[in-house]
Structures are given as structure tokens and as C-alpha cells.
Amino acid sequence: MELLQLQYFRTVARLEHMTKASRELRIAQPALSKTISRLEEDIGVPLFDRNKGKIRLNLYGKAFLNKAEQALRLLEEGKREVADLAGLEKGGIHLATSNLDRMAGAMNEFLALHPEVNLRISHVSPAQSAHHIASGEADLSFSPLPVEQTDCAQVPVLSEDLYLAVPLGHPFAGRSRISLKEAAREPFIGYREDFIFQQMNDDILKQAGAVPRYICRVDEPPAILSLVRAGIGVALFGCKRGENADSDLVLVPVEDPGCRRQYYLAWHEQRYLSAAAREFRDFVVQYFAKN
Numbered sequence: 001m002e003l004l005q006l007q008y009f010r011t012v013a014r015l016e017h018m019t020k021a022s023r024e025l026r027i028a029q030p031a032l033s034k035t036i037s038r039l040e041e042d043i044g045v046p047l048f049d050r051n052k053g054k055i056r057l058n059l060y061g062k063a064f065l066n067k068a069e070q071a072l073r074l075l076e077e078g079k080r081e082v083a084d085l086a087g088l089e090k091g092g093i094h095l096a097t098s099n100l101d102r103m104a105g106a107m108n109e110f111l112a113l114h115p116e117v118n119l120r121i122s123h124v125s126p127a128q129s130a131h132h133i134a135s136g137e138a139d140l141s142f143s144p145l146p147v148e149q150t151d152c153a154q155v156p157v158l159s160e161d162l163y164l165a166v167p168l169g170h171p172f173a174g175r176s177r178i179s180l181k182e183a184a185r186e187p188f189i190g191y192r193e194d195f196i197f198q199q200m201n202d203d204i205l206k207q208a209g210a211v212p213r214y215i216c217r218v219d220e221p222p223a224i225l226s227l228v229r230a231g232i233g234v235a236l237f238g239c240k241r242g243e244n245a246d247s248d249l250v251l252v253p254v255e256d257p258g259c260r261r262q263y264y265l266a267w268h269e270q271r272y273l274s275a276a277a278r279e280f281r282d283f284v285v286q287y288f289a290k291n
Helices: 003-015 018-025 029-043 059-085 100-113 126-135 196-207 221-229 275-290
Strands: 048-051 054-057 092-097 118-123 140-143 152-167 187-191 213-218 235-239 249-253 260-268
Touching: 003 018, 003 029, 003 059, 018 029, 054 059, 092 100, 092 126, 092 275, 100 118, 100 275, 126 140, 126 152, 126 260, 140 275, 152 221, 152 275, 187 196, 187 221, 187 235, 196 235, 213 221, 221 235, 221 249, 260 275
Parallel strands: 092 118, 092 140, 187 213
Antiparallel strands: 048 054, 140 260, 152 235, 152 249, 152 260
């Protein structure tokens, strides 16, 4: 049994599709199929149920996948420990985050101090970032959702206020504060309904008794701001107090209570963190404390 077989098996088991797995692994599909077949021969049982070109992980496969993931995780931790013996600059960090914009400054400053560190980033949803930490796929996560697992540690590192973003010349642009009920009379721009920031905003709006009329829903904060600049509507937007540097927008403070958002840095307490990951964790905490 070879390490490459385990890595290939894990990918095929996750996707349950040979063609997709071969594309992700960047190998020819016949070669991948042959590798999986050799693994099944070594183990002595089929790991997948095959029917008309479709594959599904079977009972044997599920049991083996659990052990294969444990083995691969232990090997990865071993690599990190050896890298630590070679010094911080040889270490690696895998960060899972749902908000790259908020982490960009901290990452840039850290890499300027430690250019040889291998920083890998996965842009995932907040729920996925928690899974990446729990499963050991990532060393650290940065997310607006706290991690619920008891064996994970986390620290709040960034707070931001919610504002009503309006274009220049809007009737609300000169206001010092505004209530969500009054703001809800305007056409609203929001995120998709399944987007975590939208769910957070919906909770805040519900508590304020505000029911806005959404005329557009988007995926990214920059898209929301672009539509607000164009005068299409208004939107709730989170940023640190005094941070707005957009001359085409006005961020009006919201007077309703609870209009704040918290970001957390999390890691798994029972898994090995490389010296580079520990250094990055401490750096991020200090970075947000002073910025």
C-alpha cells in the first residue's frame, strides 16, 4: 500500500466521481482507476459500489476512509514537526477563512516578516471553516461564526459595526444616525438568503421589527457597494468604526442595539500546530489588537 494510493482514494471517496477526481488530481482517469483497483486488491475487498459508470463509497470504503484520513493526518503532523526542527521559516500554515478582505492586511505583514513560510489559504464558508478545523484540514480558521466543537479553542480578534451604506446625495447621507425601521422603507440590496452575513443581518432586522424590500441579492461585499454607489438601493455593511475611505459612499451609523459583528480565530487544541502556525496565530491576535 502506497501513500499516493491513500491520497487518491481520499479524493475519489470525497467526490464519488472518477472524472472529477482525475481532474482535481491532474492525472489521467485510466491511471486513477488502476490505482484505486490496486488499492482494493491490496485490501482484499471493493471500496466502492459500481453501477453503470457511477461509483458510491460502500460500507468497507467508509470504514477504510476513516482510517486513511487518520493516517494521512498523522503523516502531515509528522511533516510539520520535522519542519519545526528545521526552524520557523520552513514551517507551513493552512488557513481557512470566509473573509479574505479582513485577513489581507495581517497576512501581508506576517509574510513580509517571514517570507519563507508556506501560507496556504482556503476560501470557504463559515460553516466549512469550522469543519476544516475539526477535521484537521486547516490549522486555523478566521470566521464570523464561533466554532462549537468543545476540543477547539478560539479567540475574538475583530469587531465591526454595521452601517447603512447610501450613495452620495441620498436623503439619509447627512444623518448622524438612523433606525433600521426607517431605513427599511428604502429599496434594499442584500446577500443571498443562504449567505451567513445575510442570515446575521436578517436576525438584526427582525429584532428591530424592520422588514426591508430587497430588489437585488449578491454574493460579495464589493458587489453590494457597487450597486449602492450606482444608486440602486441601500444596504447594511459592516466595517470598523472610522474605516470608510470610499468617497462615493456614506456609511450612516445604525442606532438599533446589537448592530455589531464579531470575527473569531480558531484552532484545534488536540492537533499539532507548527511553530509557523503558532507564530501566525499570535501575530494575528496582536495585529487586530493594535489596528
